[in-house]
Amino acid sequence: MRRLLLVITFLISAPSVAWAQPRVMFGGGFTNPQGDLRESADPGWHIDAGVQIGIPTLPVSLRGDGQLHRLASSNNDYRDTEFLSGAVSVVFTLPGVGLEPYLLAGLGSYRFNGGLAVTEGIQRSDTGYHGGFGVVTGQLGLGFFAEVRYVRIDQDGVAMSMTPLTLGFRL
Numbered sequence: 001m002r003r004l005l006l007v008i009t010f011l012i013s014a015p016s017v018a019w020a021q022p023r024v025m026f027g028g029g030f031t032n033p034q035g036d037l038r039e040s041a042d043p044g045w046h047i048d049a050g051v052q053i054g055i056p057t058l059p060v061s062l063r064g065d066g067q068l069h070r071l072a073s074s075n076n077d078y079r080d081t082e083f084l085s086g087a088v089s090v091v092f093t094l095p096g097v098g099l100e101p102y103l104l105a106g107l108g109s110y111r112f113n114g115g116l117a118v119t120e121g122i123q124r125s126d127t128g129y130h131g132g133f134g135v136v137t138g139q140l141g142l143g144f145f146a147e148v149r150y151v152r153i154d155q156d157g158v159a160m161s162m163t164p165l166t167l168g169f170r171l
Contacts, residue, residue: 085109132149142169149166
């Protein structure tokens with residue numbers, strides 16, 4: 001009975017002790033508007049900063065990141081569009097040698113700034129979700145990553161979505 005209690009205590013406390021060092025991530029890249037957003041915005045760019053924390057013995061980690069997306073509009077009826085987002089993701093790392101592929105999914109808050117050119121513009125925040133995949137290299141020290149996500153934000157019956165492609169490095 002004591003051994004069982006000792007094993008249970010170890011299993012409960014081990015993950016809290018074994019958290020890895022946080023990995024800081026910086027990147028940027030191309031953002032492609034999808035769905036209803038494509039009518040008012042052209043492809044643009046984004047920058048990204050985040051922190052990822054995982055358990056060394058498990059292939060799962062948590063990531064928190066923020067992104068700024070800027071999408072210009074060639075349609076004179078619309079303003080340029082900006083999204084400022086903060087998101088939390090669960091990252092599942094797949095086995096690999098040299099390059100480690102991963103899947104991620106999560107929720108975020110997206111602050112939208114844009115709208116029709118004849119109005120003052122719309123500023124509002126909505127919840128959205130995302131999913132994607134990527135690869136990372138350089139497990140010790142400086143590493144590089146590339147990922148693509150699908151982001152969807154529902155606003156009053158309008159499905160605003162985009163696909164950012166991010167290249168960056170992590171420390």
